[in-house]
Amino acid sequence: MGEAVVVRNKQVILKDYVNGYMKPSDMVVTSDNTIRLELPKVEDGLILSKNLYLSCDPYMRNRMGNVVVGTYVTSFTPGLPICGYGVARVLDSTHPDFKKGDLVWGVVNWEEYSLITDTTSLIKIQYIDNVPLSYYTGILGMPGMTAYVGFHNICSPKKGDFVFVSAASGAVGQLVGQFAKLLGCYVVGSVGSKEKVDLLKNKFGFNEAFNYKEERDLDAALKRYFPNGIDIYFENVGGEMLDAVLNNMRIHGRIAVCGMISQYNLDRVEGIYNLHLLILKRIRMQGFLVFDHYHLYPKFLDMIVPLIQEGKIAYIEDMVEGLENAPAALAGLYTGKNVGKQVVAITHR
Amino acid sequence: MGEAVVVRNKQVILKDYVNGYMKPSDMVVTSDNTIRLELPKVEDGLILSKNLYLSCDPYMRNRMGNVVVGTYVTSFTPGLPICGYGVARVLDSTHPDFKKGDLVWGVVNWEEYSLITDTTSLIKIQYIDNVPLSYYTGILGMPGMTAYVGFHNICSPKKGDFVFVSAASGAVGQLVGQFAKLLGCYVVGSVGSKEKVDLLKNKFGFNEAFNYKEERDLDAALKRYFPNGIDIYFENVGGEMLDAVLNNMRIHGRIAVCGMISQYNLDRVEGIYNLHLLILKRIRMQGFLVFDHYHLYPKFLDMIVPLIQEGKIAYIEDMVEGLENAPAALAGLYTGKNVGKQVVAITHR
Numbered sequence: 001m002g003e004a005v006v007v008r009n010k011q012v013i014l015k016d017y018v019n020g021y022m023k024p025s026d027m028v029v030t031s032d033n034t035i036r037l038e039l040p041k042v043e044d045g046l047i048l049s050k051n052l053y054l055s056c057d058p059y060m061r062n063r064m065g066n067v068v069v070g071t072y073v074t075s076f077t078p079g080l081p082i083c084g085y086g087v088a089r090v091l092d093s094t095h096p097d098f099k100k101g102d103l104v105w106g107v108v109n110w111e112e113y114s115l116i117t118d119t120t121s122l123i124k125i126q127y128i129d130n131v132p133l134s135y136y137t138g139i140l141g142m143p144g145m146t147a148y149v150g151f152h153n154i155c156s157p158k159k160g161d162f163v164f165v166s167a168a169s170g171a172v173g174q175l176v177g178q179f180a181k182l183l184g185c186y187v188v189g190s191v192g193s194k195e196k197v198d199l200l201k202n203k204f205g206f207n208e209a210f211n212y213k214e215e216r217d218l219d220a221a222l223k224r225y226f227p228n229g230i231d232i233y234f235e236n237v238g239g240e241m242l243d244a245v246l247n248n249m250r251i252h253g254r255i256a257v258c259g260m261i262s263q264y265n266l267d268r269v270e271g272i273y274n275l276h277l278l279i280l281k282r283i284r285m286q287g288f289l290v291f292d293h294y295h296l297y298p299k300f301l302d303m304i305v306p307l308i309q310e311g312k313i314a315y316i317e318d319m320v321e322g323l324e325n326a327p328a329a330l331a332g333l334y335t336g337k338n339v340g341k342q343v344v345a346i347t348h349r
Numbered sequence: 350m351g352e353a354v355v356v357r358n359k360q361v362i363l364k365d366y367v368n369g370y371m372k373p374s375d376m377v378v379t380s381d382n383t384i385r386l387e388l389p390k391v392e393d394g395l396i397l398s399k400n401l402y403l404s405c406d407p408y409m410r411n412r413m414g415n416v417v418v419g420t421y422v423t424s425f426t427p428g429l430p431i432c433g434y435g436v437a438r439v440l441d442s443t444h445p446d447f448k449k450g451d452l453v454w455g456v457v458n459w460e461e462y463s464l465i466t467d468t469t470s471l472i473k474i475q476y477i478d479n480v481p482l483s484y485y486t487g488i489l490g491m492p493g494m495t496a497y498v499g500f501h502n503i504c505s506p507k508k509g510d511f512v513f514v515s516a517a518s519g520a521v522g523q524l525v526g527q528f529a530k531l532l533g534c535y536v537v538g539s540v541g542s543k544e545k546v547d548l549l550k551n552k553f554g555f556n557e558a559f560n561y562k563e564e565r566d567l568d569a570a571l572k573r574y575f576p577n578g579i580d581i582y583f584e585n586v587g588g589e590m591l592d593a594v595l596n597n598m599r600i601h602g603r604i605a606v607c608g609m610i611s612q613y614n615l616d617r618v619e620g621i622y623n624l625h626l627l628i629l630k631r632i633r634m635q636g637f638l639v640f641d642h643y644h645l646y647p648k649f650l651d652m653i654v655p656l657i658q659e660g661k662i663a664y665i666e667d668m669v670e671g672l673e674n675a676p677a678a679l680a681g682l683y684t685g686k687n688v689g690k691q692v693v694a695i696t697h698r
Contacts, residue, residue, distance in 0.1 A: 257627045269622050271619070272620060272622075272624055276587065278606045279607070279609070279638065282635075283636050284634075284636075285634045287626075
């Protein structure tokens with residue numbers, strides 16, 4: 001074997017901890033660093049990857065702050081590449097479970113090539129006809145599993161339930177709505193533009209949808225769409241919307257708390273004032289993280305893949321090309337710029 | 350049969366809808382009205398009762414406002430007696446399930462004698478050796494059932510759990526703490542006076558207790574008593590305490606939302622700011638009402654009566670004598686004046 005190839009490695013680096021709204025300029029895209037495209041064979045368990053698709057997910061803002069309350073995420077380190085879910089090709093491996101040429105999804109750095117030492121999150125991709133690889137950043141990956149366990153395991157849904165989904169055109173929301181429809185629920189979603197309203201009604205089959213930015217009174221909007229109240233709320237946004245929902249929940253309602261994207265860029269989160277209604281209405285409100293449920297992934301694939309192949313479930317991606325456009329794509333999540341699941345394609349092969 | 354006896358009937362009347370903190374003067378105790386101590390025999394299903402013990406419960410403030418959000422309680426009517434749980438003796442009955450001389454507990458008006466037309470809440474009392482009748486306003490009645498179903502059914506407790514109870518010397522709190530201790534949990538309670546702290550530690554067997562009024566920083570207080578965090582929070586108070594608890598909950602923690610007494614007298618409730626922690630910590634927060642669980646009452650009695658008789662559970666009542674002292678007793682709940690379950694004895698026989 002001759003000299004190993006050393007290449008410039010384009011990376012998305014966090015400049016410094018972020019306060020307030022994340023801006024693309026909080027990151028810098030640079031090719032200053034190089035990477036050796038060969039593994040040290042003396043060490044087992046390593047993977048050298050070429051990264052293909054990156055997932056932009058709302059929780060990532062929480063890792064950009066200096067203080068991360070809670071227990072499952074740590075802050076990103078300024079000066080280093082950020083990381084998140086993605087799809088990658090194995091270029092080289094000393095790990096017994098992965099070999100050269102394998103495709104994997106899991107946590108990867110936002111860079112062209114990675115030396116992966118922690119492979120615990122990686123899952124090998126079995127090629128499926130007519131299913132794009134990028135889907136493993138969404139419907140077939142973490143957001144898909146989030147929608148699946150959040151709706152089926154946390155919401156205790158049943159046919160005929162009145163279901164409300166916020167951030168409903170996002171990676172998770174669009175799937176929750178469709179899972180609910182497949183079960184025979186009545187589903188309404190809230191989104192941030194007319195284009196997304198159309199998407200929900202015409203593409204994803206929601207019964208109704210509304211643009212929350214055009215509603216002066218969210219409580220009144222919910223009363224319009226749910227004159228008999230809400231059985232299930234799939235919470236992606238938090239803040240004012242949550243208070244309005246609490247006001248419109250039915251007795252014995254369930255709220256799956258998946259995310260609170262409206263709060264992630266605020267220095268001081270908004271207060272919630274209607275929690276006393278949990279008592280009167282006997283509401284169960286439950287936070288969850290998909291990580292606790294990955295043992296269900298094979299079962300999930302068995303369910304979702306035929307639905308995709310038979311065209312019974314729709315899925316919309318908003319794909320930008322090139323790592324240099326990744327910071328803007330990520331920041332755009334928090335202003336609702338994306339239509340559908342936000343993905344960054346570093347390269348398609 | 351001669352002339353039916355007509356007597357003056359002392360009553361506690363709500364003067365007008367209450368704003369802000371309830372005061373004794375929001376009610377008036379009057380003997381202006383009379384009652385005929387004989388039932389019209391032509392009508393079935395009625396009971397004439399002599400009322401013995403009245404229960405003062407935090408939720409009652411919610412019925413004194415003009416607007417009752419939610420669905421299970423209606424406002425009291427100004428000009429009429431208020432009502433609540435109590436113990437009564439049947440003086441006369443045209444109801445097949447109750448006969449003269451029976452003792453019952455359930456919802457009764459705050460008055461000496463009542464003509465009861467809605468008997469749905471009434472449960473016949475079986476006499477139990479060495480157990481005071483007044484206990485059916487508390488440990489053997491609605492608050493006892495509340496503690497039982499709230500802890501055992503809503504909190505999913507297990508041995509070794511770290512349990513925190515607020516308003517812990519009240520009718521419900523003192524029992525929740527003892528149920529948790531019986532199961533082998535570590536239990537800490539918060540109360541509003543040194544006397545109550547002593548009660549919790551010396552009488553109810555809590556591991557620790559603290560006076561929240563002496564804590565400048567509730568978060569720090571909880572960290573002191575729960576260095577490893579809280580598995581179960583039995584929520585009776587709401588507001589600032591709830592935010593501090595959320596900050597100290599452990600992963601997969603459970604919060605049973607039983608009441609939020611700190612908020613009932615406020616014109617505008619306090620905001621809750623730490624709800625995003627439900628996600629990171631995968632917390633289940635569940636409101637409940639005891640009404641949904643009364644089918645468990647016989648099972649509850651089988652459990653609780655031997656515990657009382659064998660002295661394995663302690664129970665403290667704060668009893669005032671006479672209907673004229675009832676308004677002050679009820680208002681005292683919201684300033685923590687009572688030590689233990691607040692009961693009003695109209696008469697003991």
